Amino acid sequence: MSNYIDLPMSGLEGPLTEMEQAVQDMCHRFAVEEIRPIAVKVDEMSAQEAVAADSPVWNMLKKSKELGLSISAMMELEPNERSRLMLIACEELAWGDVGLAGMILVNQMPALYSALAGRMDMVEYCDGKLGCWGITEPDHGSDMLDPVNANVADNGKYGRANCIARIEGDKVIINGQKSAWVSGSMTAEVCALYCHVEQNGEIKPGVTVIVPLNAQGVTRGKPLDKVGFRGLNQGELYFDNVELPIEHMIIGPEDYAHQVYETLAEANVHVGNMAVGIARAAYEHALEYAHERIAGGQVIIKHQTVKYRLFHMFRKIECARAMVRRAGEYNATAPSAALQGSIAAKVTATQTAFEVASDALQIFGGNGVTKEYPMEKLLRDARASMIADGCNEFLALKGGSLLINPDLVN
Incomplete structure (x- = not known):
């Protein structure tokens, strides 16, 4: 009698609602039919080709709107329901692919951060538009967080900022x-x-401003x-006396630190969550391969070291997913989000993704380092996740600073 259980996509999580x-x-x-078929192609394109007019990314983005995951739609749900x-x-x-998934998610960020600021008028303005989030600067990476x-x-001193706004009457001007x-x-x-x-x-x-990128004075780098994360395009933005109505400023200096905290x-929860997707993809590829690849006269999943490695991959993914969902639920239901929890989820999940992808590649052996198989790409993506949205070392320091009880120290 076999005790094998074909677990659902969410692993050991309880039953999902309808x-x-x-x-x-x-x-x-959508990941199977739209994302994976173009992910390898986009990964092999130059950065310029990936955003050119004939890139398949544009059609994928257009079709992704049919998923109905707009912030306006999500805001109609209860906070925890929305988060889950x-x-x-x-x-x-x-x-399916973390870079292309990142594209779909980042398009929602101007609307999402407008919602965090309580500016539903700007949510409506941003919804349906392709978006981005601009915070890091040439001289200030994770420092901006x-x-x-x-x-x-x-x-130490952080030094002069590279992007500065000033408020003049009913306008905000950015350089x-x-x-x-x-x-x-x-x-x-x-x-x-x-x-x-x-x-x-x-x-x-600081301030948070919703900037239409067709505004006069805005230019883009290469x-x-x-x-x-090659499916997720990234590049510089330049602002030369960009003048916008004051209504586009969704957060002023008095609330800026809190907005950065909430953002x-x-x-961080979302980056950690996408890292779980990377880890799961690597694990599933390795599990399937281990059932097919013959070495030592039998399929390699019967070898003790392979079974041992696969089990620990499975264990780590379950732990990372549980932590991500737990942090998301806490932040959605508590009076104030716990940033230390979000950071813990991001650091744990991205470290897990890197370890799992590395182990998965090892199971593939020599095939794992070739472009004929998906493992080397997944390892690259997993490695990049440990820097995305704040490098893990900086985030750990920031998380540690949030554990200091001011009533117990001078």
Whole structure:
């Protein structure tokens, strides 16, 4: 008698609701039919070719709107229901390809961050438009995630910002640049721009502005050529006296630090969730291959070392998914999001993705390092996830600073 259980896509998680199951099935089908067929092609294109007019990415983005995962639609749901649906959906999309899944997710960010700011008018303005999130700068990478200077080195200074806004009457005027790591910048129509602000001659964090990228004074650099997440275009944005109505500023200086906190709490959970998709894809490829590949006179899954390796891959994925979903549920239902929980989920899941992808490649042996098989690409994607939305080392420091009880220290 066999004790084998064919687990569902969500592994050991409890039963999904009827809506959750429908969304999972829809997104899995989209990953199979739309994402995976073009993922390898896009991965092999140059960065410029991947965003050219004839790139298959454009058609994929157009079809992704049929998934019905707009922020306006999601905001009609209860917070925890909304959080679970988005995590279930995006894990399936990332299982198809994390770069292209990232494209679908980042398009929602201007609307999502407008919703976090309580600006439903700007949610309506952004919904249906391709979007991006601009925060990192050439001289300030993960530093931009620390507007309260909690992680600044002893006797250190972050230095002058590269992108600065100033408020003049009923207008906001933006000058400077954002770095080449602005996700979706080459295809976006609107940007959720997080930048410093100049007030009374002082430059400080900051404001959040919804910037239409066809506004006068906005230009784009060239797309970034990188190791992983190649389906997710990234590139510089430049602002030369870009003048917008003050209504496009969704967060002012007094609330900026809180907005960055809430934004990172949201974004880190999603990056961790997509890393679970990478890990699951690598594990499933390795599990299937281990049932087919013969070495030592038998299929390799019967070898003790392969069974041992596959079990620990399975264990790590289940732990990472549980942590991501747990952090998402807490943040959706608690009075205030716990950023340390989001960071823990992101760091755990991305580290898991890298370890699982590496082990999966080892099971493939020599075949794993060839482009005939998906393993080397999954390893590249997993490695890139450990830097996305804040490198894991910086995030760990930031998470640690959130554990300090101010009532117990000077």
